[in-house]
Amino acid sequence: MSVSDRTLLVLLLLLCPAALWLPGLTVMYYPEQVFLLQRLPWVTLAAALLLSQVYQQGRLSFLVILSSLMYGLIQLRLQSSLSVPQTELEFWLMGLLGPAIALGLVALPDQGPFHRKGWLAWALLLGSLALLAGLTQATELSLALHEWMRPRAFLFWQMSPAPLLLVLWQLMFACAAWLLYLYRGHSGDMAAMLICASLMLVALGFARPLIAASVFAALGIVLFVLVLQHGHQIAFLDDLTGIPGRRALNLALQRLGRRYTLAMTDIDHFKSFNDTYGHDVGDEVLKLVAARLSRVRGGAQVYRYGGEEFTIVFAGKQPKQCKAYLEAIRQDIAEYPFSVRAHGRDEDSERGRRKRGKGGGESVQITLSFGVACRSSAAPVPERVIKAADTALYAAKKAGRNCIRMARAS
């Protein structure tokens, strides 16, 4: 679980009980503040929308707009008891449509509400609204549904008026969005999961006063944090490889104590690799190398320094302690068969076909050279340690590559 996932989990653990208890507490002790709680979701959702615009997070913007529409509709249309057939029908329709729209939005390209290609998401949102309005006008349908549902609706041992089928539907969409998040890691998928879960909470606690206000206020806060985290990722993670980039390294260097070891590492003969297989395949290899390097043990953190060069930081460790970890990762990468699609020069040639073999992918060997240095009297600041590690890396290249060299003072 990543740091940002952990932060979100802690936030959810704090907000969930707060969202469930706050309405009761407000009604009991501060009844005059009820109107404030009802307006709180507008504040938190507006803040999330504003931030998503600042960070140009189109998909998240639309998901916040969807959350606001859902809350607005709940406030406008669902304020009477579910024994009123019209309210019951609208409760069902909103509960069914909401999660489906959220999943639909994450399936669309990531375009903002003001982008000309954002019309697809607008069409989905406004089309669903029109469908909802049309269906709720069908009085006969509402009565038929009501008759059908009545004996099946109160399935939570009278604890909640939520029909089990509806809650299961919302749970299914929440799980689908969660699986999508695990697979793709998009913050929009996480937001969709949270929206489905919020609708589920509102359905389960529908009989409680102010449940929608407190749940959507909490949803607005979590979406705000999600957008913030996404902005942080854009700033600190390398776009291509997904590992921390140079800016993150510079920050980490400022926080290092007196004892640390740095390794600079660089892919061997990467220029000729690019020339042979093409820049796109080179990019794929950079991603694979970054992923494998990140498995280095010893509590090290790996950064993309730039180009085909990476920095490995061992905080609190001496070079002697790090050498075995570096040796293990050097060997691991040298022995790993990188499978590449050769769509460079040899794409159509007979030679290219021979190289790719039956599986369509060619197995190539990638090696790395390493230069290692630590803080010393000769290199008292991180910039000088990096320079010393770079000099050692140059020595590793001269020594034939695919090896580790330690800086002299280390």
Ligand SMILES: Nc1nc2c(ncn2[C@@H]2O[C@H](COP(=O)(O)OP(=O)(O)OP(=O)(O)O)[C@@H](O)[C@H]2O)c(=O)[nH]1
């Ligand atoms: N595909 C791809 N190539 C990159 C990227 N950044 C840098 N490169 C390439 O990396 C190559 C680095 O080449 P050199 O510095 O000459 O080093 P080398 O060929 O790896 O040789 P040695 O380091 O001496 O083993 C250049 O061809 C760059 O174009 C990138 O993001 N993607």
